[in-house]
Amino acid sequence: MGQIREPIKKSSIEKKNKIIEKGFELMCENGYFNTSTNDIAKYAGVSTGIIYQYFNDKKEIFIEGVKNYSDTIMFPILDILKNNNLRHIRFHDLRHSCASLLLSKDVPMKAIQEWLGHSTYSTAANFYTHLEDNYKTESANVLANCLKVV
Numbered sequence: 001m002g003q004i005r006e007p008i009k010k011s012s013i014e015k016k017n018k019i020i021e022k023g024f025e026l027m028c029e030n031g032y033f034n035t036s037t038n039d040i041a042k043y044a045g046v047s048t049g050i051i052y053q054y055f056n057d058k059k060e061i062f063i064e065g066v067k068n069y070s071d072t073i074m075f076p077i078l079d080i081l082k083n084n085n086l087r088h089i090r091f092h093d094l095r096h097s098c099a100s101l102l103l104s105k106d107v108p109m110k111a112i113q114e115w116l117g118h119s120t121y122s123t124a125a126n127f128y129t130h131l132e133d134n135y136k137t138e139s140a141n142v143l144a145n146c147l148k149v150v
Contacts, residue, residue, distance in 0.1 A: 004054065019040065024069070027062055
């Protein structure tokens with residue numbers, strides 16, 4: 001392998017950042033072990049050789065992606081919680097809150113599955129069926145009220 005270089009020119013810095021962004025995105029979508037350096041190069045629109053000018057391997061791309069994610073998403077959310085005296089929650093808990101709110105507003109489970117990016121309907125349904133218990137109670141009440149009228 002050649003010498004890893006740190007870009008100086010604006011276009012080179014942008015190219016390296018694009019490799020990090022697209023590589024991390026692809027690894028998050030397909031999984032780390034299901035993503036090759038060739039996949040990253042194609043997705044980022046660069047040659048594989050360009051990737052090896054900036055990184056030794058895809059692990060370095062992944063680590064840089066995690067750093068960017070932490071700096072741009074995770075830490076700002078933690079700051080918002082702290083600055084507003086809100087209890088600490090895991091970032092992943094926001095997904096559950098999102099699903100709960102959508103379900104409470106009668107958004108179909110299929111739409112929630114697609115919104116959250118679950119690969120199958122059953123995955124989403126298995127996670128959030130406990131929230132549908134309220135609907136069972138509401139349905140029973142509606143049915144009971146109908147039977148009272150008869």
